[in-house]
Every structure is written in C-alpha cells, then in structure tokens.
Amino acid sequence: MGHRMTALSPPERLRLMLRFDPGSGVCLWAIDDTTRAALGDGAVEVERLPLDANLRHRLWHLIAWFDTSIDWNDPLQPGPFWSAAEAERFQHACQDTLAALRHALPPDRYEVLDDPQAATGSTA
Structure with a gap:
C-alpha cells in the first residue's frame, strides 16, 4: 500500500490596509475574508502581527x-x-511607516495597502 505525497499549498497572503479612523485606536484593517479569518473582523491590533517593538x-x-x-x-x-x-x-510619516511595514512583514505572507483617502486628509 503506497502513500501519495501531496504538496501543501502555501498560505494565502493576508491583506491589510493602513487607514486611520479617529478614536478607533487602530490603523490597520483586514480587507478580505482570508485576513479577517486569520486576524479578526475589521480592525487589526498591531500586537497580532510579527512586528518589532519600535515599529x-x-x-x-x-x-x-x-x-x-x-x-x-x-x-x-x-x-x-x-x-x-x-x-x-x-x-510623510505615514508613507515612511508604510514602507517600514512592507519591509518588516514577509511579502509572501502579507500585503499592506495604503488608504487612497489618506493622501487627501479625509477621515470619511
């Protein structure tokens, strides 16, 4: 009786958005079902990510x-x-931090998007 080897598929990338919402206490948001399943609905606490203390x-x-x-x-x-x-x-600080996030999180596992409204200063 032989065993068949099957390759495991790599985990799907988690997709986050850097977005600010006054008073929310968070700035990272899950933007798809895979990410919400892995990190929770909506807001993502930075403690849930593999980031160093400085970031x-x-x-x-x-x-x-x-x-x-x-x-x-x-x-x-x-x-x-x-x-x-x-x-x-x-x-400028947001763009610098976004670049640092993209560098710190493994690109094969995470994608961090910028909120298009951030450039306009809109909070809606």
Whole structure:
C-alpha cells in the first residue's frame, strides 16, 4: 500500500490596509475574508502581527497623532483640524511607516495597502 505525497499549498497572503479612523485606536484593517479569518473582523491590533517593538510604537504614535486631526468638541465637522504643514508632516510619516511595514512583514505572507483617502486628509 503506497502513500501519495501531496504538496501543501502555501498560505494565502493576508491583506491589510493602513487607514486611520479617529478614536478607533487602530490603523490597520483586514480587507478580505482570508485576513479577517486569520486576524479578526475589521480592525487589526498591531500586537497580532510579527512586528518589532519600535515599529509597533511608530504605529501607535501615528494613531495618537491622527486623533489630534479633528476637533473633539465637534467631531462631525469636516477636517482635518490641522494646518496644511501638519497634515503634510503626518502624510510623510505615514508613507515612511508604510514602507517600514512592507519591509518588516514577509511579502509572501502579507500585503499592506495604503488608504487612497489618506493622501487627501479625509477621515470619511
């Protein structure tokens, strides 16, 4: 009685989006069923990913920084609450961190997309 060897298929890539939502406490979101099954529905805590402490802290810093972009006394007002210079600094920091994320997470296992609204400063 012979045994047949079958090749295991590699796990599917997990797809995340870097997106900021005021007050959510997260900036990474599962964007497909495979990722939601692996990491949970919607928001992905940075602790669930194989990231070093410095990169986790950078992400938490961006979350806290983004939370200053709206007027918490009237959060439904269109934003951002920042100056154009502050918004530009934030966007540069986001792009640097996105590049660091893409470098830190194995590309055969993870894909990290940028939120197209991030460039406009929109929070909707």
